[in-house]
Amino acid sequence: MEKIFKHPKSLRNIATHYCAGCGHGTVHRIIAEVVDELGIRERVIGVAPVGCAVIAYDYWDFDCSEAAHGRALAVATGIKRERPQNIVFTYQGDGDLAAIGTSETIHAANRGENVTVIFINNAVYGMTGGQMAPTTLLGQKTTTTPLGREIKSHGWPLRISEMLALLPAVKYIERVSLHSPQETIKTKQAIKTAFQNQIDNIGFSLVEVLSSCPTYWDMPPKKALDWIKNEMIKEFPLGRIK
Amino acid sequence: MSIKKVLITGNEAIAEGAVQAGCTFYAGYPITPQNELTAYMSRRLPEAGGTFIQSESELAAINMVFGASAAGARAMTSSSSPGMSLKQEGISYIAGAELPAVIVNIMRGGPGLGNIWPAQSDYFQATRSGGHGDYHSIVLAPSSVQEAYEMMFLAFDLADKYRTPAIILGDGMLGQMMEPLLVRSKESGGGREKLQTKPWALTGCRGRRANIIKSFYMVEGDLEKFNLTLQKKYKAIQQEEARYESLFLDDARIILVAYGTMARIARAAVNNLRKKGKKAGLIRPITLWPFPQKAFTRHLRPNIRYLVVEMSYGQMLEDVKLAVNGKAKVEFLGRAGGGVPTEKEIIKSLSRL
Numbered sequence: 001m002e003k004i005f006k007h008p009k010s011l012r013n014i015a016t017h018y019c020a021g022c023g024h025g026t027v028h029r030i031i032a033e034v035v036d037e038l039g040i041r042e043r044v045i046g047v048a049p050v051g052c053a054v055i056a057y058d059y060w061d062f063d064c065s066e067a068a069h070g071r072a073l074a075v076a077t078g079i080k081r082e083r084p085q086n087i088v089f090t091y092q093g094d095g096d097l098a099a100i101g102t103s104e105t106i107h108a109a110n111r112g113e114n115v116t117v118i119f120i121n122n123a124v125y126g127m128t129g130g131q132m133a134p135t136t137l138l139g140q141k142t143t144t145t146p147l148g149r150e151i152k153s154h155g156w157p158l159r160i161s162e163m164l165a166l167l168p169a170v171k172y173i174e175r176v177s178l179h180s181p182q183e184t185i186k187t188k189q190a191i192k193t194a195f196q197n198q199i200d201n202i203g204f205s206l207v208e209v210l211s212s213c214p215t216y217w218d219m220p221p222k223k224a225l226d227w228i229k230n231e232m233i234k235e236f237p238l239g240r241i242k
Numbered sequence: 243m244s245i246k247k248v249l250i251t252g253n254e255a256i257a258e259g260a261v262q263a264g265c266t267f268y269a270g271y272p273i274t275p276q277n278e279l280t281a282y283m284s285r286r287l288p289e290a291g292g293t294f295i296q297s298e299s300e301l302a303a304i305n306m307v308f309g310a311s312a313a314g315a316r317a318m319t320s321s322s323s324p325g326m327s328l329k330q331e332g333i334s335y336i337a338g339a340e341l342p343a344v345i346v347n348i349m350r351g352g353p354g355l356g357n358i359w360p361a362q363s364d365y366f367q368a369t370r371s372g373g374h375g376d377y378h379s380i381v382l383a384p385s386s387v388q389e390a391y392e393m394m395f396l397a398f399d400l401a402d403k404y405r406t407p408a409i410i411l412g413d414g415m416l417g418q419m420m421e422p423l424l425v426r427s428k429e430s431g432g433g434r435e436k437l438q439t440k441p442w443a444l445t446g447c448r449g450r451r452a453n454i455i456k457s458f459y460m461v462e463g464d465l466e467k468f469n470l471t472l473q474k475k476y477k478a479i480q481q482e483e484a485r486y487e488s489l490f491l492d493d494a495r496i497i498l499v500a501y502g503t504m505a506r507i508a509r510a511a512v513n514n515l516r517k518k519g520k521k522a523g524l525i526r527p528i529t530l531w532p533f534p535q536k537a538f539t540r541h542l543r544p545n546i547r548y549l550v551v552e553m554s555y556g557q558m559l560e561d562v563k564l565a566v567n568g569k570a571k572v573e574f575l576g577r578a579g580g581g582v583p584t585e586k587e588i589i590k591s592l593s594r595l
Contacts, residue, residue, distance in 0.1 A: 043448070045444045047309075057454045057456065062446075062447050063445070063454070064444070064454050065308075065309065065444055065454070066335075066339065066458055068335050071302070071305035074297070074301070074305035075305050075306070076309060077295070077306050077309060078267065078307060078311070078315075078317065079309040079444060081306075081310065082267055082293065082313040082315040082317075083313045083444075083445065103299055103301075103302065104299075107297075107298035107302065
C-alpha cells in the first residue's frame with residue numbers, strides 16, 4: 001500500500017519546545033513539507049530569527065543561519081547575493097520583522113531581493129514574556145499594556161504587509177491564518193507559492209501567518225484559535241494583498 | 243605577475259587590495275572620511291565578479307557581511323567611528339558564530355558625531371571586544387598607503403584561518419592621503435588561488451549533513467564550553483600573529499611607541515633625534531590585537547623610558563603599561579578631536595623626560 005502521509009525529510013523527528021497550541025510547530029512542518037515537495041532540501045538555506053523560533057534550525061534538517069534580532073533580511077540578502085543558486089528564506093516574528101527589523105524588512109523588499117519571507121504574526125512578544133508587539137490589537141492586554149493597547153500611548157497595530165505591498169519590487173504578499181484546518185491548508189498553498197516564486201526568479205515574496213499564542217493571550221488553545229477568527233482577522237484581513 | 247605604480251588614496255588602495263585578496267562581497271553605508279573606499283568598490287567589485295551593496299544602515303551592512311560570510315564569501319564592510327559603533331552588534335555575532343570577516347575603520351574624531359578629522363580614539367573599541375561578550379577581533383594598523391593595500395591580503399587570510407573578524411584600524415589621514423602604490427596588475431587575480439575551502443559554509447546540504455551557523459547555546463554549560471574554545475583560539479592568535487616594526491631598539495634609551503600614521507610622525511622625530519646624537523628608538527605595533535608584548539619584554543632595561551604618542555588621550559598607553567608591567571617608566575603624549583601631535587611637540591615632550 002502506498003504511504004500517503006509521512007514525516008517530512010526536512011523536519012527532524014524530535015519534540016519541539018513550543019507551548020501547547022502554539023502555531024510555530026505547524027508552520028515549521030508546513031515549510032518542511034513544501035521544501036520536500038519542491039525538491040529543494042539540498043539547496044535551501046533558512047534564516048532563523050530571535051524570538052520563540054530562535055532554534056528553528058534544530059528542527060529543520062537543512063542548512064540554516066541565525067540572525068541577530070531584526071536582521072534576518074540583511075543576513076538573507078548577504079547569503080542570496082553570494083549564492084543566487086540557493087533558495088533562501090527567513091522565518092520571522094512580528095517583533096523581529098515589524099519593530100526592531102523594520103528597516104531591514106523595508107529595504108530588502110524595496111531592493112526586490114529574490115528571497116522568501118515567512119512572517120509569523122501572533123500579536124505579542126512570546127520569548128520575552130508577552131510584551132506588546134507592533135501588531136498587538138487595540139484593547140489587547142499584554143505584559144507592557146496591562147490596561148490594554150490604546151491609540152494615544154501605543155499607536156495603532158502595524159499592518160506592515162499592506163505597507164510593503166506599496167513597493168514596486170515586492171511581487172507577492174498574502175495573509176493567511178492557522179485558525180482552522182481549511183485555513184491551514186491555504187497557508188501551505190501560500191508558502192508553496194512564495195517558495196516557487198523564488199525558484200522562478202520572480203522576486204520578493206512574503207506570507208504573513210496569523211498564529212496563536214495561547215500562553216500570552218491567556219487562553220486555552222481552542223479559544224485562541226477562535227480569537228484569531230473573531231478578533232485578529234478584523235484588524236488583519238486574510239487573502240492576497242499583492 | 244606584473245606590478246605597476248599608481249598614485250592613489252589610502253581608501254582606494256584598501257579597496258583595491260581587498261578585491262585582489264579575493265573579496266567577493268562588500269556592503270557599506272556612506273560616512274566620511276572613508277567614502278572613496280565605498281565608491282571605488284561600487285565600480286571595481288562588480289567588474290571583478292563580486293557583489294556591491296550600498297546598505298540602508300551600518301547595521302544592515304554588517305549583517306549582510308554576516309550572511310555572505312556564512313555562505314562562504316570573503317566579505318567585508320568599511321566605515322568610520324560613529325558607524326563602527328553601530329556595527330558592534332554584528333561584529334559580536336560574527337565572532338560568536340565564528341565567521342571570517344574584514345571590517346575597515348577609518349577613524350575620525352569623537353565622541354558622538356565628533357568631526358571628520360583623523361583620530362585614533364577607537365583603539366579601546368577595536369581591541370577590547372567593542373560589542374558584547376568575551377571576544378576579540380584581530381586588529382591591524384597600517385601606516386602607509388602601500389601597507390594598507392598589502393594588509394588586506396593578510397586580513398582576509400587571518401580572518402579565514404581563525405574564522406574571526408579582522409579589523410583594519412586606520413585614520414582619516416591614511417584614508418584621504420595619496421601616495422605612490424606598487425600594485426599588482428588587475429589580471430593577476432591576487433590571492434584568490436590560495437583560498438581555503440570552507441566545509442562549514444552554508445551552500446545547501448547536498449551530500450552532507452546540514453550546516454548551522456549560530457552563536458546561541460541554550461543548554462546549561464554549552465556556552466561556557468564554547469567560550470573556552472574561543473579563548474583557546476585567542477591564545478593561539480596571541481602566540482602566532484603579533485606583529486611589530488622597530489627602529490634602533492638595541493641601544494635606545496628613549497623609545498617612542500606609536501601606530502598607524504602617528505608612527506610616521508614619531509619615526510621622523512626619532513630620526514631627527516638620532517641626528518642630534520640622542521639614543522631614541524621606535525616600536526610600531528602592526529597588530530594592535532594581539533598586542534606585540536614581546537617588542538617590549540625583549541628590550542626591557544631599567545634605564546629605558548617609553549613615550550607613547552597617540553591621536554587619543556591614552557588608549558594604547560594601557561597596553562604598553564601592561565607589557566612593561568612597571569619595569570620602566572612610560573610617559574604619554576596625545577591629542578584628539580582633530581589635533582595631531584607634531585614632530586616638534588614630540589621632541590619637546592622628550593626633552594622634559
